[in-house]
Amino acid sequence: MELILNILGAIATVILAFVVGMTYGGIVRKITARVQNRKGPPWYQNFIDAYKLYSKSTAIHHGWMHRMGPAFLMVTSVVTLMFIPVLNDGGWFENLTFKGDLIFLLYLMVLGALGMALGAGQTGNPNSAIGVTRGLSQMVGFEIPWVMALVALMIQYKTTSITGLMEVQQESGTWLMFSSPFAFIAAVLAMLGMFRYSPFDIVGAPSELASGPVSENGGKYLFTMMSSGSIYAFVKLTLYVDLFMGGADNLIILVVKTFTLYMIPVLYGIVSPRYRTEQAVKFFWGWPLFFGLLAILYAVIF
Amino acid sequence: MINDKNTQKLVDVIQNWARKHSIWVLAYGTGCGAIEIPPTMTSRYDAERLGVRGAATPRQADVLLITGYLTTKTLKRVIRVYEQMQDPKYVIGFGSCTINGGMYYDSYNTIKVLDKYLPVDVYINGCMPRPEAVLAGFGKLQELIAAGKADGAKKYKENLDWYRENQKRIIPNWVMPDYNW
Amino acid sequence: MQELKQKLTANIKAAYPEIKEKDYPGNRLDFTVDKQYLVSILTYLKESLGYIHLSHIACVDWLEEGEFEVIFILWSPEEKLKVFLRVRVDRENPVMPNVDMIWRQANTYEREMREMFGIQFEGLEAPEEFVLEDWQGPPPMRRDFDTESYANETFFHRPGREDALDVREEIIKRSREEIPDFAKKYSR
Numbered sequence: 001m002e003l004i005l006n007i008l009g010a011i012a013t014v015i016l017a018f019v020v021g022m023t024y025g026g027i028v029r030k031i032t033a034r035v036q037n038r039k040g041p042p043w044y045q046n047f048i049d050a051y052k053l054y055s056k057s058t059a060i061h062h063g064w065m066h067r068m069g070p071a072f073l074m075v076t077s078v079v080t081l082m083f084i085p086v087l088n089d090g091g092w093f094e095n096l097t098f099k100g101d102l103i104f105l106l107y108l109m110v111l112g113a114l115g116m117a118l119g120a121g122q123t124g125n126p127n128s129a130i131g132v133t134r135g136l137s138q139m140v141g142f143e144i145p146w147v148m149a150l151v152a153l154m155i156q157y158k159t160t161s162i163t164g165l166m167e168v169q170q171e172s173g174t175w176l177m178f179s180s181p182f183a184f185i186a187a188v189l190a191m192l193g194m195f196r197y198s199p200f201d202i203v204g205a206p207s208e209l210a211s212g213p214v215s216e217n218g219g220k221y222l223f224t225m226m227s228s229g230s231i232y233a234f235v236k237l238t239l240y241v242d243l244f245m246g247g248a249d250n251l252i253i254l255v256v257k258t259f260t261l262y263m264i265p266v267l268y269g270i271v272s273p274r275y276r277t278e279q280a281v282k283f284f285w286g287w288p289l290f291f292g293l294l295a296i297l298y299a300v301i302f
Numbered sequence: 303m304i305n306d307k308n309t310q311k312l313v314d315v316i317q318n319w320a321r322k323h324s325i326w327v328l329a330y331g332t333g334c335g336a337i338e339i340p341p342t343m344t345s346r347y348d349a350e351r352l353g354v355r356g357a358a359t360p361r362q363a364d365v366l367l368i369t370g371y372l373t374t375k376t377l378k379r380v381i382r383v384y385e386q387m388q389d390p391k392y393v394i395g396f397g398s399c400t401i402n403g404g405m406y407y408d409s410y411n412t413i414k415v416l417d418k419y420l421p422v423d424v425y426i427n428g429c430m431p432r433p434e435a436v437l438a439g440f441g442k443l444q445e446l447i448a449a450g451k452a453d454g455a456k457k458y459k460e461n462l463d464w465y466r467e468n469q470k471r472i473i474p475n476w477v478m479p480d481y482n483w
Numbered sequence: 484m485q486e487l488k489q490k491l492t493a494n495i496k497a498a499y500p501e502i503k504e505k506d507y508p509g510n511r512l513d514f515t516v517d518k519q520y521l522v523s524i525l526t527y528l529k530e531s532l533g534y535i536h537l538s539h540i541a542c543v544d545w546l547e548e549g550e551f552e553v554i555f556i557l558w559s560p561e562e563k564l565k566v567f568l569r570v571r572v573d574r575e576n577p578v579m580p581n582v583d584m585i586w587r588q589a590n591t592y593e594r595e596m597r598e599m600f601g602i603q604f605e606g607l608e609a610p611e612e613f614v615l616e617d618w619q620g621p622p623p624m625r626r627d628f629d630t631e632s633y634a635n636e637t638f639f640h641r642p643g644r645e646d647a648l649d650v651r652e653e654i655i656k657r658s659r660e661e662i663p664d665f666a667k668k669y670s671r
Contacts, residue, residue, distance in 0.1 A: 029350075038348040045353060051320040052364075057389045060361065206329070206358035218361030219388045375616045402641040408631035410623055411615065415639045472637060475617045 009092045010082065014231070016093070017081055020255065021230025022046040028266050035270050050226055056219035062123045069119015070217065070224035076112030077231040080105065084238055085163060087254065088170070088247040102150055102160050105239070112232070113139065116225075120213040131212020134277045135203035141284035142193030142200075148292030149187040153243065156180055156299035162239075166247045175246045182295035184244050188264060189288040193280070194236060197269035200280050208274070237262055314450065321364075321390070322447040324353040325440065328363035328387075332380060333370020335397040338430045347433035352440060360386040365443070368420070370430075371399040371412045377419060378473050384420060385481045391455050392447075394439060395425045404429060418468045421454035487562050488512055494532065499524060513567045521570055522580050525555065529585060534559045534566055540592035542600050546626045549574045551602060555582075572602065581606040599624040 026043040033040025060066075083105060086093040113135065120128035153176065154160050157168050169176055177184045193200045204212045214225060237258040241248060245261070248254035275283065331339065342349050343356065357363040360383045372380065384393070395416050398404035403414035416422055423446060426439040446452040458465060462481065470476055491512065492504050499520055505513040516524055528534040534557040543552040555568040572579055581604045582589045593604045598613045601622035612618075621628050 033348070033350060036345050038345040039351050040348075041350050041353055045324065048320050048324045048353065051317075052324045055317050055320070059388060206356065211358040211362070214362070215359045216361055218359075218363075222362060403638075408634050410620070410628075410630045410633050410637075413638055414634070415641050418639050468639075473617070474619070 006095070010095050013081060013086060013093050013095060014078055016086070016251075017231045017234040018227060020258075021232075021234040022050065022227075024233065024259070024262060025230055028262075031266065032270055046226070046230070050223055053223040053226065054220060058219040058221070060216065060218065060221070062216065065122040066119050066216070067221070069116050070221045070228070072115025072119065073112045074224050074228040074231075076108065076115065077228040077235065080108050080235050081231060083108070084235060085166065085242055085247070086238055087251070088166065088249050102154065102162060105162075106147065106150070110139070110143075112228070116213055120216070123216040125216050127210045127215045128213050131203055131209050131215070134209075135213065137277055138193065138200060138203065138280050141281035142190045142288075145186045145284060145288035145292040146190035146194070148289070149183040149190065149295055152183045152186075152292070152295035152299040153180060155296065156183075156302070162242055166242055169246045175244060177244045180295065180298065182291050182298055186288050186291040186295055187240070187244065189291065190284070191236075191240065192265050192268065193284060195233065195265045197265050199269065199272040199275045201269075202274055202277060202280070205274065233262075234258070318448050318450060322444040325443070326355060326357040326362060326364045328360055328366050328383070329356040329358065330366070330383065332368050332372060332376055333397070333399065335369030335399075335430045336367075338396075338433060338436060339367070339369065342433040342436045347437060349437065349440070352437070352444070354440060360384075361388065363387055364390075365392045365394055367394050367396055368400055368416060368422075369396040371397075371404065371406050372416065373411050374413070374472055377413060377469070378478075381420070381469060382478060389455050390452070392423045392443060392452055393420050393454055394443065395422045396436075396439075397431065398427060398429050401425055401427070413472070419465065421457045421465075423452050423454045484510060484564075487564060491532070491562075491564065491566075495524070495527075498527060510563060511565045511567065513569065515569045515571075518570055518572065518579070521568075522582060522585070524568070525557075525582055525585055528557060528566065532559070533561055536560065537586040537588060538565075540589060540596070542596050542602070542624075544600065544624070544626045545574075551577050551600060553579060553596070553602070577602040579604050583607065598622065601625070 023043065023046075025046040026041070029045060030040040030043055082095040083101075117132040117136065120132055153165065157165060159165060159168070165176065172179070196203060202208060204214055209215075214222065217225060238254070240261055241254065241257045245257055248257055327339075329339075331337075341347060343354075349355075360366075364387075366380070366384055366387065368380065384391070395401065399406060399412070400416040400422070403409075403412065406412045407414065413419065424439055424443050426435055428435055431439070443452065488506065495502060495514065496504075499516070501517065501520075502524075503515045505515075507513065536558040538556040538558050539554075541554045541556070543554065545552060551572045551574055553570045553572065555570075557566045557568065558564075559566075570579070577600070579593075579602055581593065583593070583606070590607070590609060593607055594609050594613045596602045597604060597607070598615065598618075599622055615623070620633065623630070
């Protein structure tokens with residue numbers, strides 16, 4: 001009986017992440033359109049796109065590794081979702097959060113991109129190969145301040161599990177945003193690169209590279225990648241809210257907090273042009289690295 | 303219960319509604335008519351409120367916009383692009399050069415009637431058509447999709463031999479893979 | 484301007500006596516040369532007289548006289564004069580010398596003339612096809628190539644409408660507007 005309830009809870013979490021992620025995508029398109037002085041698509045546009053892509057027939061034959069690429073991405077997103085506490089006190093959405101471990105999550109988040117790279121490599125399209133190399137070298141850029149911020153948190157509060165950090169915030173009453181500010185700043189600057197919005201969207205830019213690793217995927221593969229992209233966005237936002245903003249008690253507060261946090265990369269990205277790969281890496285090894293070092297020093301001294 | 307006619311009709315209605323509200327156009331300008339596509343997609347005559355957005359590769363696109371004249375050199379590449387798109391796909395003929403040759407009716411190098419080489423769903427008249435005309439053309443395509451009549455791809459599959467014969471007549475050096483669908 | 488032109492004419496006529504010149508208003512000057520002096524006069528103009536910029540190489544098809552005429556347009560930045568050098572070639576078997584070694588951009592112009600007019604350049608090293616792909620007909624820019632009949636044979640045509648109307652008369656009839664006085668000389 002417990003098993004069936006747990007499985008239902010897992011399915012409910014995945015559906016929640018899918019719906020919230022897609023809605024955020026639609027709302028972002030609307031905001032972008034309004035900033036550019038035009039009316040945009042309706043807020044449910046991403047659902048229509050997903051259904052249209054699902055109903056296309058697929059006639060792409062490149063071998064079995066190419067079909068496994070999107071599957072890798074989807075599996076990684078869902079598994080990462082299982083390890084993150086969505087609400088403060090569990091309930092329907094407590095999946096595997098008692099095993100929540102920050103270091104394990106760091107490894108897991110990179111696995112999806114690697115699977116996608118393997119799948120794109122088999123097509124033989126040079127655009128995919130170039131896009132994959134650029135994406136991986138950009139990842140070298142933003143991973144460093146992100147890991148430094150997390151290490152600073154782990155040193156300061158002497159725990160490596162996410163639930164432990166959430167308990168620290170509940171006991172002391174203040175959010176980690178205020179008690180370790182440098183870690184928060186470094187993590188937010190790394191977040192700009194994680195979401196792959198402008199100015200760091202050279203990996204999948206349509207006019208630059210014929211959309212990079214996605215270029216040979218159409219129809220149902222593209223549906224898988226879009227859905228896993230939205231689920232992954234929800235995962236990252238919830239992780240940030242849990243670590244720095246005190247978690248959420250119910251779904252409405254969660255939606256409000258994640259949306260305000262999501263506006264930071266989106267609003268910055270609407271008005272920025274695109275960086276090349278070496279400019280992006282140089283940016284990430286400048287101020288974000290400095291703030292990361294400050295965060296570690298702060299954690300060690302205090 | 304799943305295979306009876308009414309359920310099939312209901313599923314078709316929902317599918318056609320989703321397909322008509324999100325059309326992805328391949329960003330490929332074949333001829334000089336492509337200069338009217340940026341005004342249609344940007345702020346003044348916004349095409350994104352209909353769900354129309356640009357797609358980067360033929361694998362991801364729904365609609366191939368043949369904007370203007372097609373020389374024999376371009377026709378070979380456009381046929382290859384068309385055969386790489388996924389079903390269901392549509393072709394829109396843009397400008398008067400696709401209808402009867404337009405301004406280049408006596409040229410030795412351009413094709414005059416597009417319908418004999420690729421199946422066309424909607425023609426948009428003009429030289430070049432204004433963005434309002436382009437949006438009206440997309441509206442016509444949406445009506446055809448909702449009625450289930452936009453079946454250019456099916457026509458291509460059934461009459462593949464006839465299309466191939468026409469194509470091979472004007473392209474002497476035919477090096478292309480087989481069409482698999 | 485006139486003194487510069489006369490100085491140039493005197494200079495060239497001293498070196499090549501059989502040249503014919505023609506004066507045009509403005510800063511343009513024409514010379515007609517024979518084919519065998521072409522490379523030497525181009526080199527002389529470029530090295531000694533300062534006409535370092537090759538603007539264009541054009542070709543005219545004189546069908547009635549049975550000749551092609553190739554025109555080189557040169558420009559000098561100091562004196563600001565345009566010099567047109569005209570060379571006549573036989574139409575049945577057109578062979579011209581290659582001026583590739585003097586200006587590198589002449590390569591592209593010569594390829595275009597070889598494809599569109601059929602003029603052979605001796606010593607030109609370039610791939611055979613330039614713009615047209617798999618073209619098996621006669622060189623298309625010659626005046627005796629009827630493009631309309633070629634297009635009618637090779638391509639399909641859409642038959643006209645049964646109720647085809649004259650466009651201008653229809654527009655005048657439908658708009659019924661007054662043409663202003665200054666535009667009357669352009670309308671029928």
